[in-house]
Amino acid sequence: MRSPTSAPATEAPPLAPRPASRSRSRLLRQARLHALLAVIAAVMLIPFALMLKAAFTSPAGAVPGSFSSGHLTLANFRAAWDALDWPRLYLNSCFVVLAIAVLQVALSLPAAYVLARRAFRGQKLAFWFVIACLNIPAQVTALPMFYALSRVGWLDSDQALILPWIGSGFGIFILRQYLVSIPQSVFDAARIDRVGPMSMVWRVVLPNARPAIVAFATFSIVLHWNDLFWPSVVLLTDRSATVTYAIAQFAGADSTAPYTQQMAAAVLAIIPLIVIYLVAQKHLVKGLNLTSGE
Amino acid sequence: MNALATRPVPAGLLRRLPGKGGWRGKEPVLLLAPAFACLALFVAIPIIAVAILSFCQYDAYTQQLTWAGLANWASMITSGDLRHALVNTIIYTVVTVPTEVIIGLGLALLINAVARGGTFWRVVFFAPAACTLAAMGTVWRWLFYPDTGLIDSTVGHVIGVTNWLNSTTWALPAVAVVGSWFGIGQMMIMFLAGLASVPEPALDAARVDNAGAWNRFWAVTWPALGPATVFATVVATGDALRVFDQVRVMTDGGPLNDTATLSFLQWQEGVSYLNIGAGSVVSVVLFVLVLTTAAVQLLVSRRLSRAGSA
Numbered sequence: 001m002r003s004p005t006s007a008p009a010t011e012a013p014p015l016a017p018r019p020a021s022r023s024r025s026r027l028l029r030q031a032r033l034h035a036l037l038a039v040i041a042a043v044m045l046i047p048f049a050l051m052l053k054a055a056f057t058s059p060a061g062a063v064p065g066s067f068s069s070g071h072l073t074l075a076n077f078r079a080a081w082d083a084l085d086w087p088r089l090y091l092n093s094c095f096v097v098l099a100i101a102v103l104q105v106a107l108s109l110p111a112a113y114v115l116a117r118r119a120f121r122g123q124k125l126a127f128w129f130v131i132a133c134l135n136i137p138a139q140v141t142a143l144p145m146f147y148a149l150s151r152v153g154w155l156d157s158d159q160a161l162i163l164p165w166i167g168s169g170f171g172i173f174i175l176r177q178y179l180v181s182i183p184q185s186v187f188d189a190a191r192i193d194r195v196g197p198m199s200m201v202w203r204v205v206l207p208n209a210r211p212a213i214v215a216f217a218t219f220s221i222v223l224h225w226n227d228l229f230w231p232s233v234v235l236l237t238d239r240s241a242t243v244t245y246a247i248a249q250f251a252g253a254d255s256t257a258p259y260t261q262q263m264a265a266a267v268l269a270i271i272p273l274i275v276i277y278l279v280a281q282k283h284l285v286k287g288l289n290l291t292s293g294e
Numbered sequence: 295m296n297a298l299a300t301r302p303v304p305a306g307l308l309r310r311l312p313g314k315g316g317w318r319g320k321e322p323v324l325l326l327a328p329a330f331a332c333l334a335l336f337v338a339i340p341i342i343a344v345a346i347l348s349f350c351q352y353d354a355y356t357q358q359l360t361w362a363g364l365a366n367w368a369s370m371i372t373s374g375d376l377r378h379a380l381v382n383t384i385i386y387t388v389v390t391v392p393t394e395v396i397i398g399l400g401l402a403l404l405i406n407a408v409a410r411g412g413t414f415w416r417v418v419f420f421a422p423a424a425c426t427l428a429a430m431g432t433v434w435r436w437l438f439y440p441d442t443g444l445i446d447s448t449v450g451h452v453i454g455v456t457n458w459l460n461s462t463t464w465a466l467p468a469v470a471v472v473g474s475w476f477g478i479g480q481m482m483i484m485f486l487a488g489l490a491s492v493p494e495p496a497l498d499a500a501r502v503d504n505a506g507a508w509n510r511f512w513a514v515t516w517p518a519l520g521p522a523t524v525f526a527t528v529v530a531t532g533d534a535l536r537v538f539d540q541v542r543v544m545t546d547g548g549p550l551n552d553t554a555t556l557s558f559l560q561w562q563e564g565v566s567y568l569n570i571g572a573g574s575v576v577s578v579v580l581f582v583l584v585l586t587t588a589a590v591q592l593l594v595s596r597r598l599s600r601a602g603s604a
Contacts, residue, residue, distance in 0.1 A: 030408060030409055030410075033404055033407055033408050034408060034411065036404060037401075037404055037405070037408070037415050040401070040404075040419075041415070041418050041419065044419065044422060044475065044478075045418070045421070046437070046444070047422075047430055047433045047434060047437060047475075048421070048425075048433075050433060050436070050437060050444060051430075051433045054436070063442045064436060064439045064442050064443065065436040065437055065438070065439030065442055065443030065444055065445075065446075066442050066443065066444050066447060067444070107328050107329040107332060108329055110325035110326070110328070110329070111325060111326045111328075111329035111330065113325065114321070114322045114325045114326050115326075118321065118322055120322040123322075126326060126330070129330070129333070129338075130333070132338075133333045133337040133338060135584075135588065136337055136341055136581070137532070137535070137536050137580070137581075137584055139536050139538070139556075139557045139560065139577070139580060140341065140344060140577050140578075140580055140581040140584070141336070141337060141340035141341055141344060141577075142560070142561070142564070142565075142577070143344055143347060143560065143564040143565075143570055143573050143574050143577055144339075144340035144343035144344050144347055144574075145336065145340055146564065146565060146570070147343075147347065147352070147359075147570055148340075148343075150357075163336070164336045165336075166332050166336075167329055167330075167331070167332025167333040167334075167335070167336050167337065168329075169333060169337065172329060197321045197324055197325055201325065222424060225426070226425075226426045226427060226428070226539075228426075228427070228428040228538065228539040228542060228543075229536075229538045229539065229557065229561070232538075232542065232561060232565070233561065233565050243426070244426050244428045244429070247426070247428055247429045247432070248428045248432075248539075248542060248543050251429075251432040251543070252432065252542065252543045252546070253435065253542070253543060253544060253545055253546040253548075254546060255432075259436060262432055262436070263433065263436070266429040266430070266432055266433055269426055269428075269429040270425045270426050270429050270430070273424060273425060273426060274421075274424070274425065277420075277421070277424040277425075278417070281417055281420070281424070284420075284424065285416070285420070285483055288480060288483045288484065288487075289483065289484070289487040
């Protein structure tokens with residue numbers, strides 16, 4: 001792909017047939033690269049293959065943990081579907097991750113705008129506060145939150161899953177980094193019009209920060225959909241169970257469900273995320289890279 | 295305008311001023327307040343509270359919290375569980391971080407070298423990282439199933455290690471294998487972003503000088519990847535120190551607490567056994583470990599970047 005520019009730089013090739021043989025060797029090299037990648041991919045995707053194979057294999061012929069040759073069946077999915085209230089799990093997971101993402105953006109965007117675009121006393125201190133919060137793992141603050149939530153009677157509820165996450169140091173940080181890179185003229189026009197702070201954020205900052213918001217929201221949704229730790233802290237029953245929490249209960253270390261049924265449940269658990277991933281992988285990747293693009 | 299805003303004028307007077315001067319002084323506060331209130335309530339105050347809780351005793355029946363002094367610390371330190379979990383967490387981190395970073399870098403270099411189909415491979419190799427680790431952890435538990443599981447029946451017989459998850463020696467490495475499998479994709483993405491910043495002219499110049507792929511990597515690519523490597527290492531370390539998901543679904547901390555990491559132990563003590571004081575001791579130790587590691591990484595990366603520019 002860079003041959004047009006680099007070819008003239010290599011001092012006139014002395015041998016005539018060289019370009020042809022070089023393009024063939026390049027083709028061979030590319031083929032080798034793809035073959036190597038395919039081999040590594042085959043190894044890394046084994047867990048997916050085993051999960052799918054077992055999920056579709058009749059429990060009678062299934063050998064635990066191997067690609068056994070039982071006949072194909074949908075019985076595992078039927079059993080796994082009946083064992084858990086899937087529609088409710090899906091809905092609850094969707095509600096929780098969307099609520100977290102929306103509230104995180106709603107709170108982070110105004111703060112990020114102020115930190116990026118306004119000079120005020122204590123700005124540096126405010127920014128360092130964000131950085132400090134961003135570096136505190138949720139695991140460390142879990143027990144005080146657990147105690148506080150139990151005191152106000154919010155354990156085992158959706159708000160216990162959502163509220164602790166809505167103040168996002170990470171969200172403020174990456175939205176700020178993005179807003180810093182936008183030309184000042186975008187904001188100046190609105191300031192001359194004496195736009196109030198709320199409509200400034202809503203009408204000027206929001207549309208301009210859309211790529212960063214989408215990337216951050218995708219990142220947040222995947223992160224919280226996958227999270228097992230926090231639901232394990234605040235949930236006691238299946239009342240507000242997320243998909244991840246339910247699968248860990250159903251197919252966890254002390255599960256008594258048959259092997260093939262556990263694998264069917266695992267498939268059901270990751271399907272929504274696979275769909276989100278395939279649709280939004282570009283945004284997810286951008287979200288990951290925003291973190292490093294300082 | 296600024297001088298006016300910072301002078302101690304009554305707030306009512308400012309509000310009555312015409313035009314934008316009325317809200318300018320309060321604007322930052324107004325826009326920062328909701329987010330900062332949540333950060334204070336859900337992050338800053340709990341981090342102080344956890345230190346206090348580590349000196350308290352919680353009675354699950356009366357739901358009373360009483361001052362216990364150093365009792366939790368004394369019992370956690372003498373029981374050995376805390377030290378065990380600390381060692382497990384450090385071993386897990388030391389094993390997974392280099393594995394993820396090196397394989398992630400290798401994959402990124404391979405994908406960066408293909409002329410077509412790079413996006414396809416990126417999607418394929420990031421797939422494990424996008425999937426629910428709790429669900430895939432259960433699949434891995436079956437892969438490690440004694441005798442008939444795919445790992446025992448293939449590599450297990452070759453290297454002579456079987457029944458990983460029930461072995462006090464090999465359960466933690468098994469958990470680390472799964473953690474690495476999950477983390478590689480994220481590292482790869484970060485290195486691909488880093489590779490985009492490698493100076494193309496320098497690579498071309500090296501090619502003209504007939505520098506082999508190996509030399510081109512060490513002379514041009516690797517130095518340009520410095521920031522990406524530092525960042526990937528920091529992220530991988532942060533994730534490793536907090537490991538919980540696959541421990542919960544693969545081993546539940548066993549056998550004999552040999553896969554109980556700090557995250558898992560604090561959850562087990564504080565949430566499962568409702569021993570909030572003892573759990574908080576573990577939280578504080580985890581926090582100190584995270585801070586120390588971050589400080590060391592900051593110092594090392596500063597020194598490296600200084601050495602690189604000298």
